[in-house]
Amino acid sequence: MIKYIGQRISALIPVLLLVSATVFAILHALPGDPVQLMLAGAEAGLVTPERMDELRRSLGLDRPLYEQFTRFIVNALRGDLGQSIRFQSPVSELVGEAALHTFELSLAGLAAALLIGLPLGIVAALRENTWADTLSTFVALLGVSMPLFWLGQLLIMVVAINLRWLPAISGDQAKGLILPAVTLGFVSAGLISRLMRASLSEILHDDFIRTARAKGASERAVVLRHALRNAFIPVLTVVGLQFGGMLSGAVVTETVFSRPGLGTLIVKGILWHDYPIVQGAVLLLAASYVLVNLCVDVMYAWVDPRVHYA
Amino acid sequence: MNPCRKAHGGNRNDGRISYRIKEKFAELSYAARDAVRPEGSGSMKRMRRLVICLAVLAVICSLAAPASLQAQSPARRGNLVMATRGSAEPASMDGQVDPYAMTWLLNSFVADPLVMLTAAGEYKPWLASGWSISPNGQIWTLRLRRDVKFQDGTPFNAEAVKFNIERVMNPETRSALMANYLGVKNYQKVEVVNDSTVKLYYGAPVPTVLWGLSIFPIWSPAAVRKFGRDFHQNLVGTGAFKMAQWVKGSHVRFTRVPTYSGGPPAQEHTGAAYLDSVTIKWVGEDAVLGEVLRSGEVNFVMELPAQVLGSYKNNPEFQVVAGYQPGAGLQFVMNTSRPPLDDVRVRRALRYAYDQDRMNQSLYDGNYVVVKGPVTKYTRCYWKGAEEAYRFDPERSKTLLEEAGWRVNTRTGIREKDGRPASITIVMLHHKEIGEYLGTQFRNIGVELRVEVVPGPVQLQRAAAGQFDLMYERLRSFEPDDLYSMWYSQNNFPGGWAWSRFQDATLDQTLQRTQFTADPRERCRLFTDAQRMITEQAVQMPTLDNPIYYAMHKSVKGFKLGAFGAWFFVKDMYVER
Numbered sequence: 001m002i003k004y005i006g007q008r009i010s011a012l013i014p015v016l017l018l019v020s021a022t023v024f025a026i027l028h029a030l031p032g033d034p035v036q037l038m039l040a041g042a043e044a045g046l047v048t049p050e051r052m053d054e055l056r057r058s059l060g061l062d063r064p065l066y067e068q069f070t071r072f073i074v075n076a077l078r079g080d081l082g083q084s085i086r087f088q089s090p091v092s093e094l095v096g097e098a099a100l101h102t103f104e105l106s107l108a109g110l111a112a113a114l115l116i117g118l119p120l121g122i123v124a125a126l127r128e129n130t131w132a133d134t135l136s137t138f139v140a141l142l143g144v145s146m147p148l149f150w151l152g153q154l155l156i157m158v159v160a161i162n163l164r165w166l167p168a169i170s171g172d173q174a175k176g177l178i179l180p181a182v183t184l185g186f187v188s189a190g191l192i193s194r195l196m197r198a199s200l201s202e203i204l205h206d207d208f209i210r211t212a213r214a215k216g217a218s219e220r221a222v223v224l225r226h227a228l229r230n231a232f233i234p235v236l237t238v239v240g241l242q243f244g245g246m247l248s249g250a251v252v253t254e255t256v257f258s259r260p261g262l263g264t265l266i267v268k269g270i271l272w273h274d275y276p277i278v279q280g281a282v283l284l285l286a287a288s289y290v291l292v293n294l295c296v297d298v299m300y301a302w303v304d305p306r307v308h309y310a
Numbered sequence: 311m312n313p314c315r316k317a318h319g320g321n322r323n324d325g326r327i328s329y330r331i332k333e334k335f336a337e338l339s340y341a342a343r344d345a346v347r348p349e350g351s352g353s354m355k356r357m358r359r360l361v362i363c364l365a366v367l368a369v370i371c372s373l374a375a376p377a378s379l380q381a382q383s384p385a386r387r388g389n390l391v392m393a394t395r396g397s398a399e400p401a402s403m404d405g406q407v408d409p410y411a412m413t414w415l416l417n418s419f420v421a422d423p424l425v426m427l428t429a430a431g432e433y434k435p436w437l438a439s440g441w442s443i444s445p446n447g448q449i450w451t452l453r454l455r456r457d458v459k460f461q462d463g464t465p466f467n468a469e470a471v472k473f474n475i476e477r478v479m480n481p482e483t484r485s486a487l488m489a490n491y492l493g494v495k496n497y498q499k500v501e502v503v504n505d506s507t508v509k510l511y512y513g514a515p516v517p518t519v520l521w522g523l524s525i526f527p528i529w530s531p532a533a534v535r536k537f538g539r540d541f542h543q544n545l546v547g548t549g550a551f552k553m554a555q556w557v558k559g560s561h562v563r564f565t566r567v568p569t570y571s572g573g574p575p576a577q578e579h580t581g582a583a584y585l586d587s588v589t590i591k592w593v594g595e596d597a598v599l600g601e602v603l604r605s606g607e608v609n610f611v612m613e614l615p616a617q618v619l620g621s622y623k624n625n626p627e628f629q630v631v632a633g634y635q636p637g638a639g640l641q642f643v644m645n646t647s648r649p650p651l652d653d654v655r656v657r658r659a660l661r662y663a664y665d666q667d668r669m670n671q672s673l674y675d676g677n678y679v680v681v682k683g684p685v686t687k688y689t690r691c692y693w694k695g696a697e698e699a700y701r702f703d704p705e706r707s708k709t710l711l712e713e714a715g716w717r718v719n720t721r722t723g724i725r726e727k728d729g730r731p732a733s734i735t736i737v738m739l740h741h742k743e744i745g746e747y748l749g750t751q752f753r754n755i756g757v758e759l760r761v762e763v764v765p766g767p768v769q770l771q772r773a774a775a776g777q778f779d780l781m782y783e784r785l786r787s788f789e790p791d792d793l794y795s796m797w798y799s800q801n802n803f804p805g806g807w808a809w810s811r812f813q814d815a816t817l818d819q820t821l822q823r824t825q826f827t828a829d830p831r832e833r834c835r836l837f838t839d840a841q842r843m844i845t846e847q848a849v850q851m852p853t854l855d856n857p858i859y860y861a862m863h864k865s866v867k868g869f870k871l872g873a874f875g876a877w878f879f880v881k882d883m884y885v886e887r
Binding site for chain 2: 032054055087094156161168170255257258259268
């Protein structure tokens, strides 16, 4: 297992290199000059071409692209993601601060997805072709088909503005996390519930379940001890992927709920052509995605004893 | 002196006051009881009388306390929680570096300026107790107040001012705009004459020095050195509020400095600011910003979206104030370097083809401001003649286009010349509806308008490359010097703002003179001349301007707008309980 984890972690390096190269290439292909943007607002006469060149030099933007990229990679390996052009602060600080907020939101979103999706799926599987199953399907469809920003605004209008139960602007209060988490989690909840229903429904018709029942096990024991654990394996894969998706979905949720995070930071970085910020943030997101998938793979072995990693 | 006030040490919380009085009374009662025990019955009577007297005194105190306290310091406290657009959040909180009005506004909470720009638009002494200018307009002598300290306890003096001036003039500071207002192009040196006098030396007169000084935050040199590159997150000035917390992307909080000794003209009352704290929350979505005041999460909104104005204006729970802005407004400059807008007849035809008043009514229920010239009517040295220059007259537009050789293709309805259709592109960042409205108006005169909404970087690139016919360009400052930035033809290079590529020797000469003329009247004459020339040549297309709407709960009192829409004074504000 340790060898397997080691292999997977070492596979991170080419993935991150590829991600960095792609982001670097895309950002440099976009129109707009970061130095010009940095001095936006400065009046003519002050921003001479010489001054712009000087600034470009001091930021290393006058160097060839391959040199800029190599320097970024070498520094990143040392833990230095560079200096933000616009914010004039170390990228690692900015990205680190934003990542905490995003991970907090994504974890809360995942919790919401599981809290909503799993019970719905389980109830639907246990009460197949009843009104409960239909209701579960309806909620799942709503979740999958509703755009995040629309759901977020709807929740804000109803829950925060009209009912005044929860804040519309997240701020630094813990209760400010509830609405964004539900918004983010609701989409995944639909998928999780459908998958849970299908998986559990299939397993409930398997031979070993019939055997368990024949041996006199209670229905509660059959479901909880035998069926659920097995049904959870395919769900686990989706949960891992959904968590990765939530990291990116957080961009929209963060904007709607005025939350700080990687999403808003990346958007600002792109708008201001702040290359180091975008590179640093995307690198972190990519690494997180890979690591989450690794965690899911490891959890397979824990959930299903038949799975072994050589 | 009121004995009650002395007893409770001027505490302003009524509940706490009565509690303290009771506590005091209990103490005295215990003292009396303890004193009674060893004494005889005579003493007991005396003590009883003492207790009764004290009880009466306490009752009088508790009745009189609220009134007396109100006279000393009324319930003028509270926490202002303001919501505004997320896009307005500064990248750096240091106004010496960051070039945006929001940064300067927030800096004004923490740092007092050398010169106050009052609500009436007058420059008044503040940290600088006075100033004088040499006859040639090249030396500014600033006399400084001696009774001021920074929030970190270090003294405010001539050395501190010198440090700040030199910091902003240093290219390494990367000051994007402040250095320009303070005349970096002609700056020579700053000299400390004595502890309370500094002199600024320039190679030529700099007309924008007072404006620059009015928004220039003076920071504690010790704090700047201490925090280094993180200073912008730890601002230390001489102002009424301290920067307490900045969670980027979420909010920034300022707390009251109780020892602050302010007074007119910076504020109406004397002493510390009323508010205990000011929190600014950044809201990413306009729809949320429009509703968040109603939910009670905030008590003040800056830049309330115009779409929701009606629901606040008609609600007695809220108050709405409009802050009108100087500068160019939502204008589109015309690219005069390529056809068809290289022909003044075509440019004038476009100007006659739309009506800003109707546009305002149809798009914004009349909540925007109509702009008819190169600057809004709230700008210094505004030329009123622009209002009469191009009255809505589509027939005249058609005649001008005919004269310019653009004939209608009866099949398409679009005019053509030499086989080329009259099709132009408008590039904008936002307010797409204005582009669409113009499109329908231009269609009536046989001109096709393609609307392109692009992000900021693309706009800058397109402007630099000259790839547009009409380009959104709005600069805003209290002084009319934006006209120089946008219309002096030499300012057409990367980083410059003369995007229209219009060249006129007389206009250039006039605008250049504005930069070296110290006499305000003469400067105004030059600027109005420039506006007349720009209007005559029809090189820009003014439309409307969006005022900054402030909405606040009725409990928020003492709000006062500054000399321009994006500015307000916070020190007299309080939240009524």
